[in-house]
Amino acid sequence: MVNEVRTLLHEAASTPPADDIDLAAVLAGGRRQVRRRRARAAGGLAVAVVGAVALGTLVGQGTDGRDTPAASVVPRPEGPVVRLSDAGQAREGTDYELLSSSTNEDLDAANGQYYDGVTDDGKILFRDGPHGPENSVRYALVDPATGAEDWLPPLPDGRQVFATDLGADRLVLLTFRNDRGTGLRAWVFDRTARTWSSMEWAGLPPKADLFQAEVAPNGRLYVGVPATVGGPPPGGWPTGPDGEADDAAATGDTYDLWSVSLTDRADARDEHLRVGAVAFTDDAMVWSAVSGGVNDRIHVRDLATGAEHDFDPRSGKRCNLLGFGALGDRIVLSQYCGTYDDGRDDRVQVLTTDGDLVTTIQGDGIDGWVTGGLVRVTSYERGRSGTFVYEPDSGRFTRVSDANSSYGLGGPVPDGYLLWDTPVGTASSPQEPIPGATQWLARWRP
């Protein structure tokens, strides 16, 4: 008998069971990913294509032209405004001291090596992997002064992990609890005992969102569990001047806040608080009412006394909150506020914890987040792309690089450190990412 490969393959796939693909879940997942893309990169969590490629997905094909917004000029935010053209050029030796760099020629390769962050005692968390069919990863702590590598015992988990809290005593890496990319598991490395321990919490709802997790000053991990999900208005999103459906002024998402111990698997607490996004300073917890949409309330809780106050951040009426952070007495909001005839309205708004407007960095294709005690701003604007730094204490605004890699790299760094990346190589086509990147680690000089 003769058997034909083609025939057998088609026969094998000819009688599928009922189609249970959930297009609503696809749409919800896609919307969340689009909204969160830059916020994710802002957290330094994911090795994911961002930059020019990612921003390219935010603009594009037109629709039917219905409900085109009447306004055609990017509006001016309330309070002081800074623009990219106001930035001075940061200089090595003057503004910062370069400590180390690492180049990866092909970030799509399975044998990548990356800086995943810097520990509080100044060691680079250096990742090698994933490798092989088990997707195994190994980590080293590298002294940037000498280059000495201290390889840690292998991490017994093949899932993608995200450096979250890199202390002098312990390292906390988060990963998903299952292969479907949901749930939360922590890997904690005891730097004294040199052992990894896995933490899961039976009392934590299984939908806990890894990308809504923050370690508080008390060492507990606070994590959001999805509560409400925003959607398009009746009739769909209006069409912007670029012909693209414009989801500015979105409803946004909320989460129920939980906290877990990183040393006790039985300790999972419902904080009985519905939030948008959460951040911590040394002495306060701050949260928004909504994330991924228009947020009109910021809450501040004094961690020592429990006293709370809240205020309207006076963000624009169309501003979707995409990134949220805090440092000292400053709160930083990264927002997308709509597209107009003269470009996108992106804002990095800096407020005090009392609600006073400090400044708003406004640009066409920018985002910003708190890292190392600084506000790092990334611009994807054509002709003005690169990494910028805003110092919240002095208000100094400088440009560090003039290009971005196509990947979100890095991780948490202690105050006074800056980690950024630049592209290496050439994209195979305009729609493909630039394959390589160099990561740069510097000590920022106040």
Added chain:
Amino acid sequence: MRDEDEFVAFAQGARDRLRRTAYLLCGDWDRAADHVQDALIRVYVAWPRLTRAGREYAYARKALVSVVLDHARRRSSSELPVEADVQRPDGVDVAELVSARETLLQVMAGLPPRQRACVVLRYFDDLSVADTARALGCSEGTVKSQTARALDRLRSMFEDSSLGELTLGGARTW
């Protein structure tokens, strides 16, 4: 920031074909549905630039292959298929045909994921070597060598059984 109606229309039209490809890539219908959902989310994110370029399905298939290979890398085991379709043309030995199909899928389940993908893309999706290379993100030479190894394995398994010879069918050659 996107035209969801167009995306939904595309997803509804592509889901069945993608699911069949996913099934042959992973050997499990439930997991195939999960993979297609994950791939369609990637397509949603990239949709504006894809509709400009007019290569939506090729991108979706590439995203699907990427999702399946990513998943395969995370798993140390793979599943053995398969549920049988007993509806056969008259005059054909149903048991023999079902056995041949099961054998093919079982041998494919044991292939390295990229070799398996080469077989599926070349002989189920009928992609050229160049298009298969684009879908897998590798060179045409790699596709040729991986396909040849996979087919050698499949052919030897059939030769060692009582099922008879295994050929490609259609116009393409080994």
